[in-house]
Amino acid sequence: MAGLAAAGLILTAGGTAAAAWSSAIPALRSDGVGFVDGRYRFNPAGVNHGAFEWAGRLRDTDGGDGHNVYMQVRVEGHDWVRYDGKQKQSVWMHHSDWDGAERYTIDAYMRACRDRGSLRPDNCSPSQHFTKR
Numbered sequence: 001m002a003g004l005a006a007a008g009l010i011l012t013a014g015g016t017a018a019a020a021w022s023s024a025i026p027a028l029r030s031d032g033v034g035f036v037d038g039r040y041r042f043n044p045a046g047v048n049h050g051a052f053e054w055a056g057r058l059r060d061t062d063g064g065d066g067h068n069v070y071m072q073v074r075v076e077g078h079d080w081v082r083y084d085g086k087q088k089q090s091v092w093m094h095h096s097d098w099d100g101a102e103r104y105t106i107d108a109y110m111r112a113c114r115d116r117g118s119l120r121p122d123n124c125s126p127s128q129h130f131t132k133r
Helices: 002-019
Strands: 023-025 028-030 033-042 052-060 068-075 081-084 090-097 107-115 128-131
Touching: 028 107, 033 107, 052 068, 052 107, 068 090, 081 090
Parallel strands: none
Antiparallel strands: 023 033, 028 033, 033 052, 052 090, 068 081, 068 107, 107 128
């Protein structure tokens, strides 16, 4: 009986955590890169620094081009932060971004990019803008 109660508690907690994600992130795509199955949330003040928390799968969609892929995230007017993926692979990412001077984040941007080296400019998906409602 105790085992069933514990299993129910674990399933309930997992459902609560999954329900806490605010919204889906639309697929972000550009030549050679894709970000799919994305979700995000704006955490309240005092929870995970009040961060913009996001997760999803970053894919190198052209493994033969010899280039790596990465995500960029920007909050509250700060510079872009880069999260590298893996060449010729698909990787799951889960990160939080915040402004340490504020109790919570209300404004964020994301884009998926392909690193084309130092001689050619990188190509990125259009930036997706998120605001806390």
